[in-house]
């Protein structure tokens with residue numbers, strides 16, 4: 001992975017840089033993610049919001065309805081509408097960066113597959129990677145360094 005991976009929207013107005021590696025990378029197969037992306041799943045790199053540096057074009061937050069009713073704000077380019085990241089559960093300290101908007105998404109493969117209960121049947125998951133029917137307990141899965149970083153923002 002590049003030290004400070006960069007990414008942006010489709011029109012180029014929004015450009016951003018991650019100041020470090022993410023905490024963890026989710027591949028989410030839930031119905032919300034399928035609807036909102038129009039695809040089979042979403043790839044989210046979880047990282048402290050303070051480590052997401054906007055280089056140009058501040059994206060605008062739009063609230064999304066969710067199946068759970070918990071808040072989900074998606075940050076989109078005001079020019080082209082590309083969703084570059086989001087905040088779940090009203091937690092603004094944590095950013096879920098959409099890995100597909102990075103210049104090199106190959107650098108951040110998923111660490112876990114979640115909500116596989118709604119995974120489309122023709123997607124085969126790799127063996128050896130954790131996969132959960134719904135959500136999971138990050139304490140059992142995240143590296144110690146990521147858990148320490150999370151404690152630093154949530155106490």
Ligand SMILES: [Zn+2]
Pocket residue numbers: 009010011012013014077078079080081082
């Ligand atoms: Zn754009």
Ligand SMILES: [Zn+2]
Pocket residue numbers: 028029030031032033034042115
């Ligand atoms: Zn999801």
